[in-house]
Amino acid sequence: MSKTYRIILSGGGTGGHIYPAIAIANELKQRHPDAKFLFVGAKDRMEMEKVPQAGYDIEGLWISGIQRELTLKNLMFPFKLISSLLAAGKIIRQFKPDVVIGTGGFASGPLLQVASGKKIPSLIQEQNSFPGITNKLLSKKVQKICVAYDGLERFFPKEKIIKTGNPVRQSLLEINSKTEEAKAFFGLVSEKKTLLVLGGSLGSKRINELIEKELDFLQMRNVQVIWQCGKLYYDTYKIYNNTKNVQVHAYLNNMDFAYAAADIIISRAGAGSVSELCIVGKPVIFIPSPNVAEDHQTKNAMAIVKEQAAMLIQESDLDVDFENKFSQLIESKDKQIGLSENIKQLALVNATKDIVNEVEKLLNI
Incomplete structure (x- = not known):
């Protein structure tokens, strides 16, 4: 009789951590229909909603990141960390996982810390070209580290x-x-x-301000817009819905149709978005968020731009550069084709299968 595998996945905070975890779980479920799955996330974060929608159980830890400024939240961090380590220990004792997979986000730290301490086979999937502090610390304890960019031996043990x-x-x-x-x-x-x-799964204030300002410019260029502004900003920008060839959406559930309909894409440079855009193969203008740890979105975007596979405009340059760069792109079929062909060359289309192959090695399958 074949073994029923028990698998914990932890990742959250943003779509960039949640969707990779769900994709990995779906591939494992397809290969091992009898396997038992449990997700572990951070209470009050979007994974508590998105994971059950995907058909999986989830437990929440009382954990959050450290703020850059000195705030009351930072004073609470040690208590949250101790609480989360204790809760993670209880989850692992009760669920008895055969393997633990972390895809980043606050909750994956305590969970993988406890799992690796109990000698449970563990794997982290690092999405960014510049890893966060949690995965840097965990890299010494886990067995395998699946990455998306070259050069990460600067941060992680090369052999893993x-x-x-x-x-x-x-x-x-x-x-x-x-x-x-x-x-x-x-x-x-x-x-x-x-x-x-x-603008990413939560929306981007600065990109939304840019698009509002440039609606007349885009209309003059005979461009129609599918604008995902994020649910935090929808009430502000819904007044433009169905005006000036614009559709405003809080969130796009049919991302395959959104990408298929697009001729040009403006996007943040979160790791998940960058990977998707390589596969989609459309001309992209990246506007990286400057408000993320270690400015990793700029580093993600630069890894694509240096291959002549996308354009980049920093937030601080938008008012000066946007109309000029957008005009260059929309008016040059050759530039559109060049960016499109180059970004496709960077796509790693078998990522989910390759990660699950590594998980199976940890399970000795």
């Missing part, structure tokens, strides 16, 4: 690193065949160029 790429939604692997269906889905005008604006 496997370059796999980042897991992406399977629905994105073949979007070219969906273009007509996608344009009909969004009610787009076939003759117009379509700009897709993505």
